[in-house]
Amino acid sequence: MSTNRQFKLKQRPVGMVKREDFEFAKADVPEPGDGEFLVRIAYLSLDPAMRGWMNEGKSYVPPVGLGEVMRAGAVGEIVKSNHPKFAVGEHVVGMFGVQDYAVSNGKGVTRVDPKLAPLPVYLGTLGMPGMTAYFGLLEIGKAKAGDTVVVSGAAGAVGQVVGQIAKIKGCRVVGIAGGADKCRYVVDELGFDACIDYKNEDVKKGLKQHCPQGVNVYFDNVGGEILDIVLTQLAMHARIVICGAISQYNNTTPVKGPSNYMSLLVNRATMAGMVVFDWADRYGEAAREMGGWLQSGKLKTREDVVEGLETFPETLLKLFKGENTGKLVLKV
Amino acid sequence: MSTNRQFKLKQRPVGMVKREDFEFAKADVPEPGDGEFLVRIAYLSLDPAMRGWMNEGKSYVPPVGLGEVMRAGAVGEIVKSNHPKFAVGEHVVGMFGVQDYAVSNGKGVTRVDPKLAPLPVYLGTLGMPGMTAYFGLLEIGKAKAGDTVVVSGAAGAVGQVVGQIAKIKGCRVVGIAGGADKCRYVVDELGFDACIDYKNEDVKKGLKQHCPQGVNVYFDNVGGEILDIVLTQLAMHARIVICGAISQYNNTTPVKGPSNYMSLLVNRATMAGMVVFDWADRYGEAAREMGGWLQSGKLKTREDVVEGLETFPETLLKLFKGENTGKLVLKV
Numbered sequence: 001m002s003t004n005r006q007f008k009l010k011q012r013p014v015g016m017v018k019r020e021d022f023e024f025a026k027a028d029v030p031e032p033g034d035g036e037f038l039v040r041i042a043y044l045s046l047d048p049a050m051r052g053w054m055n056e057g058k059s060y061v062p063p064v065g066l067g068e069v070m071r072a073g074a075v076g077e078i079v080k081s082n083h084p085k086f087a088v089g090e091h092v093v094g095m096f097g098v099q100d101y102a103v104s105n106g107k108g109v110t111r112v113d114p115k116l117a118p119l120p121v122y123l124g125t126l127g128m129p130g131m132t133a134y135f136g137l138l139e140i141g142k143a144k145a146g147d148t149v150v151v152s153g154a155a156g157a158v159g160q161v162v163g164q165i166a167k168i169k170g171c172r173v174v175g176i177a178g179g180a181d182k183c184r185y186v187v188d189e190l191g192f193d194a195c196i197d198y199k200n201e202d203v204k205k206g207l208k209q210h211c212p213q214g215v216n217v218y219f220d221n222v223g224g225e226i227l228d229i230v231l232t233q234l235a236m237h238a239r240i241v242i243c244g245a246i247s248q249y250n251n252t253t254p255v256k257g258p259s260n261y262m263s264l265l266v267n268r269a270t271m272a273g274m275v276v277f278d279w280a281d282r283y284g285e286a287a288r289e290m291g292g293w294l295q296s297g298k299l300k301t302r303e304d305v306v307e308g309l310e311t312f313p314e315t316l317l318k319l320f321k322g323e324n325t326g327k328l329v330l331k332v
Numbered sequence: 333m334s335t336n337r338q339f340k341l342k343q344r345p346v347g348m349v350k351r352e353d354f355e356f357a358k359a360d361v362p363e364p365g366d367g368e369f370l371v372r373i374a375y376l377s378l379d380p381a382m383r384g385w386m387n388e389g390k391s392y393v394p395p396v397g398l399g400e401v402m403r404a405g406a407v408g409e410i411v412k413s414n415h416p417k418f419a420v421g422e423h424v425v426g427m428f429g430v431q432d433y434a435v436s437n438g439k440g441v442t443r444v445d446p447k448l449a450p451l452p453v454y455l456g457t458l459g460m461p462g463m464t465a466y467f468g469l470l471e472i473g474k475a476k477a478g479d480t481v482v483v484s485g486a487a488g489a490v491g492q493v494v495g496q497i498a499k500i501k502g503c504r505v506v507g508i509a510g511g512a513d514k515c516r517y518v519v520d521e522l523g524f525d526a527c528i529d530y531k532n533e534d535v536k537k538g539l540k541q542h543c544p545q546g547v548n549v550y551f552d553n554v555g556g557e558i559l560d561i562v563l564t565q566l567a568m569h570a571r572i573v574i575c576g577a578i579s580q581y582n583n584t585t586p587v588k589g590p591s592n593y594m595s596l597l598v599n600r601a602t603m604a605g606m607v608v609f610d611w612a613d614r615y616g617e618a619a620r621e622m623g624g625w626l627q628s629g630k631l632k633t634r635e636d637v638v639e640g641l642e643t644f645p646e647t648l649l650k651l652f653k654g655e656n657t658g659k660l661v662l663k664v
Contacts, residue, residue, distance in 0.1 A: 060598045257589030265605030266392045273597030
């Protein structure tokens with residue numbers, strides 16, 4: 001415990017993220033001041049949204065500044081504390097950044113219990129991705145029993161939870177994922193009704209087959225061509241939840257807008273964006289309900305754990321290449 | 333009263349509508365059967381939506397069949413009747429088609445009073461365009477006092493009403509229209525707060541200037557580039573009403589999807605389609621309220637009346653060239 005390895009943003013990536021976009025630095029482990037504590041990070045959350053945080057310009061959060069430690073959610077253990085409410089030995093989740101150690105004043109930090117669930121689950125199903133799935137599907141998508149719900153990125157951190165909550169709520173669930181393994185995972189292990197392998201199947205044909213009454217709720221994690229195809233298969237009064245657009249994040253050309261958006265008119269449908277932070281005051285409620293489902297086995301969760309902080313840039317790329325199944329986590 | 337001139341759809345237009353897409357036929361004036369009446373059409377409604385009705389494929393109404401009289405809303409006088417509820421001399425509005433005379437069984441037909449408003453107004457502000465404006469702005473756009481409302485096609489049949497209702501409801505209203513004359517019309521005569529002339533001004537700069545707090549409601553009649561620009565200027569929780577996309581109706585290339593749709597996520601905004609027919613059971617309520625505003629001078633209306641049934645194909649083109657100010661009507 002003497003050096004703190006850190007990935008700092010060196011330049012704004014153009015297209016796909018590269019190792020050269022970061023500086024891999026070594027600093028001293030910082031000392032917590034009054035009202036602060038020191039966290040030894042155990043696992044880092046790798047999320048598609050991180051790509052957007054590296055870009056300049058207005059978004060739902062400010063961009064990461066050049067020279068700053070790359071922003072990331074993480075879970076770890078408190079190893080020193082001058083904070084009255086956080087004690088050494090406690091485990092906490094927060095935006096601690098891509099590094100070994102972080103100092104925090106406790107703002108935006110949540111205490112978690114490693115006896116209730118393994119630490120990586122607090123970055124996935126019981127963390128931001130799970131919250132995103134829960135509020136996006138139920139509050140924005142207004143999914144209800146009998147609906148046909150389609151989710152893209154179905155085997156990803158958010159998608160796997162969306163589909164399972166939809167099943168719990170009595171929906172028919174069709175996933176869209178890349179590759180036969182991911183499709184098998186969501187159907188055989190998670191209980192989705194069907195999954196379309198967009199790398200090897202005709203997505204439109206698959207939707208027609210598996211959603212004969214049309215799509216009531218589409219939870220979109222990918223954007224691009226798949227969003228455009230789903231638009232052609234909407235049921236009346238369909239709801240589209242815009243959660244992400246991973247297919248477009250590394251574009252060097254303009255984002256592909258949905259050409260078929262006039263289907264919103266034909267079908268009196270709605271497309272709405274969401275940012276999970278808006279639901280922060282209800283995270284507890286969702287975590288309790290999802291924790292119950294996890295305990296009872298109604299909700300399953302998978303994390304894709306890669307070891308080694310030093311692999312950060314390459315491991316992050318797994319997301320954009322679609323190589324992860326379940327929540328991608330970096331073990332520090 | 334011996335011949336019935338009719339425009340029949342001869343072929344499905346490719347790109348801009350042409351006279352050759354229609355057959356200009358002469359038929360005998362039909363005789364109404366039992367429970368039917370004969371209408372002598374006085375004015376035809378020319379609407380952007382007619383372009384879509386000429387295309388093959390699923391939409392919110394079936395396409396016009398080849399060889400069928402072109403579908404159009406119209407207002408006229410009953411000249412023969414075998415219908416117990418409609419009498420000779422009454423004036424009625426309905427989907428009577430592009431012709432001199434139509435037989436109807438009364439389904440979807442509304443009686444109107446030429447003493448309360450000139451007949452063309454029943455095709456515009458007190459007709460479908462007015463209903464579209466009313467329900468689109470208030471029910472889908474949920475415009476409320478203090479909102480900044482932007483409407484494209486501002487000097488058109490729908491846009492002129494949207495902006496005025498928004499003013500009545502206490503909103504700040506910014507129009508987007510093509511040409512200085514139209515902009516002057518909506519600002520000086522209708523009381524919009526501002527209007528951006530997209531043919532001669534930078535729309536983004538105009539929006540920044542006139543909507544310093546961002547756009548709360550965007551009522552979109554045009555689609556294409558303008559929709560994409562407005563997306564960059566949304567306020568948080570903005571509502572976009574997708575009413576039409578006139579800029580795209582004559583495309584021979586795919587529709588331009590809104591590249592900036594991820595602004596829906598950043599701003600937790602919603603884009604929703606509407607079709608006015610869904611509100612049919614509340615037309616009466618809207619007509620009474622708008623009739624009151626017309627009488628009191630709060631709501632003004634302009635119709636662009638062109639004479640001569642025989643000019644139908646060329647007159648329809650005025651819509652797509654943006655040559656009409658106010659509701660475009662063909663006097664038969």
